[in-house]
Amino acid sequence: MATLSSSTHYGSIAYSRSSISSSSSSDGHHQRLGFSSSSSFQQRFLPAKLSLQSVRNSHQNVVLMQDGAVATTATPVGNETPFKKLKDGLLSGTSLEEDAAGFDINENESTVSITVVGASGDLAKKKIFPALFALYYEGCLPEHFTICGYARSKMTDAELRNMVSRTLTCRIDKRENCDEKMEQFLKRCFYHSGQYDSEENFADLDKKLKQHEGRRVSNRLFYLSIPPNIFIDAVKCASVSASSGNGWTRVIVEKPFGRDSESSAALTKSLKQYLAEEQIFRIDHYLGKELVENLSVLRFSNLIFEPLWSRQYIRNVQFIFSEDFGTEGRGGYFDNYGIIRDIMQNHLLQILALFAMETPVSLDAEDIRNEKVKVLRSMRPLQLEDVVVGQYKSHTKGGVTYPAYTDDNTVPKGSLTPTFAAAALFIDNARWDGVPFLMKAGKALHTKSAEIRVQFRHVPGNLYNRNFGTDLDRATNELVIRVQPDEAIYLKINNKVPGLGMRLDRSNLNLLYAARYSKEIPDAYERLLLDAVEGERRLFIRSDELDAAWSLFTPLLKELEEKKVIPEYYPYGSRGPVGAHYLAARYNVRWGDISLEQ
Numbered sequence: 218m219a220t221l222s223s224s225t226h227y228g229s230i231a232y233s234r235s236s237i238s239s240s241s242s243s244d245g246h247h248q249r250l251g252f253s254s255s256s257s258f259q260q261r262f263l264p265a266k267l268s269l270q271s272v273r274n275s276h277q278n279v280v281l282m283q284d285g286a287v288a289t290t291a292t293p294v295g296n297e298t299p300f301k302k303l304k305d306g307l308l309s310g311t312s313l314e315e316d317a318a319g320f321d322i323n324e325n326e327s328t329v330s331i332t333v334v335g336a337s338g339d340l341a342k343k344k345i346f347p348a349l350f351a352l353y354y355e356g357c358l359p360e361h362f363t364i365c366g367y368a369r370s371k372m373t374d375a376e377l378r379n380m381v382s383r384t385l386t387c388r389i390d391k392r393e394n395c396d397e398k399m400e401q402f403l404k405r406c407f408y409h410s411g412q413y414d415s416e417e418n419f420a421d422l423d424k425k426l427k428q429h430e431g432r433r434v435s436n437r438l439f440y441l442s443i444p445p446n447i448f449i450d451a452v453k454c455a456s457v458s459a460s461s462g463n464g465w466t467r468v469i470v471e472k473p474f475g476r477d478s479e480s481s482a483a484l485t486k487s488l489k490q491y492l493a494e495e496q497i498f499r500i501d502h503y504l505g506k507e508l509v510e511n512l513s514v515l516r517f518s519n520l521i522f523e524p525l526w527s528r529q530y531i532r533n534v535q536f537i538f539s540e541d542f543g544t545e546g547r548g549g550y551f552d553n554y555g556i557i558r559d560i561m562q563n564h565l566l567q568i569l570a571l572f573a574m575e576t577p578v579s580l581d582a583e584d585i586r587n588e589k590v591k592v593l594r595s596m597r598p599l600q601l602e603d604v605v606v607g608q609y610k611s612h613t614k615g616g617v618t619y620p621a622y623t624d625d626n627t628v629p630k631g632s633l634t635p636t637f638a639a640a641a642l643f644i645d646n647a648r649w650d651g652v653p654f655l656m657k658a659g660k661a662l663h664t665k666s667a668e669i670r671v672q673f674r675h676v677p678g679n680l681y682n683r684n685f686g687t688d689l690d691r692a693t694n695e696l697v698i699r700v701q702p703d704e705a706i707y708l709k710i711n712n713k714v715p716g717l718g719m720r721l722d723r724s725n726l727n728l729l730y731a732a733r734y735s736k737e738i739p740d741a742y743e744r745l746l747l748d749a750v751e752g753e754r755r756l757f758i759r760s761d762e763l764d765a766a767w768s769l770f771t772p773l774l775k776e777l778e779e780k781k782v783i784p785e786y787y788p789y790g791s792r793g794p795v796g797a798h799y800l801a802a803r804y805n806v807r808w809g810d811i812s813l814e815q
């Protein structure tokens with residue numbers, strides 16, 4: 218059982234995106250571990266490795282450790298001096314010499330081994346390997362790194378490289394030495410075939426990794442890109458047989474994190490048998506999207522927004538996700554989850570939490586996650602009457618027939634699983650009391666997009682009311698954060714049409730990223746993988762956040778299933794069920810994405 222608590226943090230950590238070299242601290246001092254290899258999980262996984270941050274004060278060198286603990290060196294950093302942990306602890310009493318016993322480690326060099334578990338799968342091919350290459354291309358991976366694909370499929374290293382190479386692309390804004398970089402990257406990729414529940418197979422993986430790591434301090438990142446029913450087997454085997462004996466070990470876990478409060482808690486409990494919370498990186502790739510990252514910057518670093526960010530000025534907020542394709546190929550997975558679990562409970566709710574949280578004490582991961590938990594816990598669990606569910610049906614357009622959800626062979630006939638949902642949520646705190654937060658998510662709709670829309674209140678006693686006619690809603694300001702595609706932030710304002718008369722129209726103050734920035738926007742997986750390598754947890758989901766998120770949705774999901782609520786059918790490629798409009802209208806809201814001026 219892992220025993221470390223997520224406790225102490227030493228100040229706030231400056232967040233940097235600079236490339237990492239194998240030397241770990243700014244002054245060239247290198248990390249090393251203070252305990253020896255042990256067969257117990259606890260010792261193998263104790264995350265008592267030093268982080269990249271070291272802080273120097275006048276008397277002693279203070280080093281922030283990965284688990285949040287603080288260690289000191291008695292002499293200036295850079296000398297070979299034992300670390301002593303200040304808290305009661307893991308390293309106290311150990312000396313560097315003792316720690317090194319049994320190791321022939323060159324503590325001046327470290328390496329990162331990234332094992333993609335489920336390397337033969339869709340996500341690995343589509344997202345993970347390309348993101349790793351992009352990081353390499355940008356010089357963001359450490360000097361010494363190894364990438365290992367692990368799956369049951371039989372493949373040679375050459376076959377893995379061949380598979381991976383088909384998905385690699387270079388940055389559109391750069392492209393220099395593209396082929397050369399790809400070749401260098403592929404040389405660092407290896408493959409190991411094994412079962413997910415075999416400690417022996419993972420022990421063989423360990424041997425292979427060690428060969429690549431040599432005498433360097435080894436840091437290991439496992440990316441679980443496998444179906445959820447085998448997460449625990451893989452974590453157990455990786456922890457028993459392939460965790461680092463002298464560096465950090467971290468595990469990225471993909472969604473779904475359970476399908477309700479109970480199963481999520483059970484998953485967390487099982488993971489924590491083998492990992493400390495600090496080692497678990499629960500990924501929600503929407504948190505890695507550029508415009509979602511920018512949400513806090515927009516709000517907290519612009520005086521014009523933060524004072525408006527409350528019930529006093531905001532009428533409603535909308536979180537909208539739509540895809541213009543169905544569940545193609547993923548119907549088997551999807552049918553067990555549905556759109557509420559697939560998109561709302563995680564991606565949209567995470568964005569909502571970032572949007573609505575109070576100002577965090579700092580940009581430190583724990584400070585941000587504390588605020589997110591607080592706002593999630595201030596929310597009302599969803600009520601059935603505040604939710605509309607839909608499912609797409611077949612539709613023929615321009616001579617092409619698009620399938621119904623239930624036409625997918627992997628979906629049970631007569632399935633009631635929603636492929637569309639709209640919901641009204643409320644935050645019962647002083648800032649947001651009474652403000653509807655509307656969510657809408659659907660597959661097989663008319664467009665692919667994700668956006669946040671903030672609709673402001675009417676201007677009281679507006680001198681220009683008569684210029685707007687009776688539809689005052691049309692005249693309210695709206696801030697749109699378009700997450701994808703064509704990333705943009707625009708603010709709808711009322712403006713005088715130039716000329717001698719007094720005619721007003723709605724115009725946009727528009728920040729279109731493609732026009733403003735020439736740099737290509739990194740994929741969300743790049744940012745998140747880099748964060749995991751750097752030990753930055755800000756964009757990963759903590760277990761209490763997850764519990765709070767499930768508490769909001771679990772009663773509703775149970776009720777939908779128990780009552781066998783029949784979804785409203787909508788044609789493939791349409792704008793979704795009309796019920797979504799009635800729901801919004803109940804709260805005096807109009808969906809921003811369907812108005813003529815979007």
Ligand SMILES: NC(=O)C1=CN([C@@H]2O[C@H](COP(=O)(O)OP(=O)(O)OC[C@H]3O[C@@H](n4cnc5c(N)ncnc54)[C@H](OP(=O)(O)O)[C@@H]3O)[C@@H](O)[C@H]2O)C=CC1
Nearest residue numbers: 335337338339340341368369370442443444445471472473
């Ligand atoms: N694909 C996507 O777009 C997204 C996926 N995810 C999540 O990421 C994870 C991986 O997704 P994805 O790549 O699509 O998954 P896949 O279904 O492609 O599975 C990945 C690999 O796991 C192995 N595998 C598949 N099914 C089983 C099984 N029943 N028992 C044992 N091994 C199995 C296969 O490798 P082999 O047979 O070689 O061992 C397969 O190549 C999942 O948790 C998914 O929910 C999250 C967001 C988006």
Ligand SMILES: O=C1O[C@H](COP(=O)(O)O)[C@@H](O)[C@H](O)[C@H]1O
Nearest residue numbers: 472502540559560564667701741
């Ligand atoms: O997590 C998921 O996200 C994708 C959409 O991701 P995007 O980055 O392409 O917008 C969705 O298709 C999938 O169903 C869901 O599991």
